[in-house]
Amino acid sequence: MSSVRSYNSALRRDQAEATRERILAAMAALVEEGEGQAPTNRAVAERARVTEVTVYRHFPSRELLLKGLWEHLNRKDGIRVGMPESPADLRAKIAPLLASFDTNPAQIVARVTTPQGRAARASLDPERREAFLAVVAQASPALPEGEQSKAAAVLQLLYSAYSWLSLREQWNLTGQPAADALGWAIEVLLADLKSRGAASIAPDPFALFTASTVQPES
Numbered sequence: 001m002s003s004v005r006s007y008n009s010a011l012r013r014d015q016a017e018a019t020r021e022r023i024l025a026a027m028a029a030l031v032e033e034g035e036g037q038a039p040t041n042r043a044v045a046e047r048a049r050v051t052e053v054t055v056y057r058h059f060p061s062r063e064l065l066l067k068g069l070w071e072h073l074n075r076k077d078g079i080r081v082g083m084p085e086s087p088a089d090l091r092a093k094i095a096p097l098l099a100s101f102d103t104n105p106a107q108i109v110a111r112v113t114t115p116q117g118r119a120a121r122a123s124l125d126p127e128r129r130e131a132f133l134a135v136v137a138q139a140s141p142a143l144p145e146g147e148q149s150k151a152a153a154v155l156q157l158l159y160s161a162y163s164w165l166s167l168r169e170q171w172n173l174t175g176q177p178a179a180d181a182l183g184w185a186i187e188v189l190l191a192d193l194k195s196r197g198a199a200s201i202a203p204d205p206f207a208l209f210t211a212s213t214v215q216p217e218s
Contacts, residue, residue, distance in 0.1 A: 016058075019048075019054065020068070021072070022049070022050070023045075023048045023050065023055055023059070024068050024069055024072035026045075026048035027044050027065065028069060029047060030043055038115070038119065044065075064123075066119055066120045066123040067124060070120040070121060070123055073107070073120070077104040077107050080100070081097045081100060083127060086134075086135060087135055090159065091186060091187065094158075094159060094179060094183050095183065098175075098179045098182065099179070101164045102175060105168070108161050112161045112162055121161075128156055132153075132156040136155065136193065140193040140194065140196050140197075142196075142197050143193070143198060144200075147198075147200050151189070151201055155190075158185055159186070163182055164178065167181060
């Protein structure tokens with residue numbers, strides 16, 4: 001009896017997961033066909049051949065549906081790098097992240113240039129902020145909270161499709177050269193954070209003045 005119950009439970013889970021993926025595939029197809037316009041839940045339900053109630057049961061809010069869409073697109077495009085968990089992890093993941101973007105450039109461009117793509121991406125903003133604040137806290141534990149936010153914001157920007165797109169379109173940097181450039185910037189910032197202590201994230205006018213007035217030895 002127990003084995004039958006376990007079998008039925010596993011079957012229901014598999015069926016629910018299949019339905020969930022069908023809903024997300026329908027959402028992705030409608031977004032692509034609509035040139036980035038947000039399809040209604042009714043349209044998603046019709047394309048997925050489920051009821052609108054079923055869509056709401058799997059995704060009770062629009063934000064959860066968009067988050068599911070973003071994760072579905074990542075799986076579809078082979079982007080499995082994920083958020084960094086430490087400074088060392090951030091260094092290690094930047095090259096694989098950019099490589100995954102280079103594999104499907106048209107899809108990645110659409111994600112950061114269309115309204116629906118940006119909305120789906122924004123659904124993971126809380127997780128992004130949490131991940132990068134944790135990285136900064138490990139790199140510079142004495143840094144005040146507000147200053148940690150500044151540092152986390154810049155590191156997250158470097159570790160994003162926006163930086164990848166800028167290097168690609170404005171400088172024709174792709175592949176390893178792009179990974180080298182962003183990896184170098186991340187390394188410099190992490191080294192600075194390690195030695196910064198509680199000093200604020202801002203330019204040091206005195207240091208700039210000193211650098212400009214130092215004369216090379218003859």
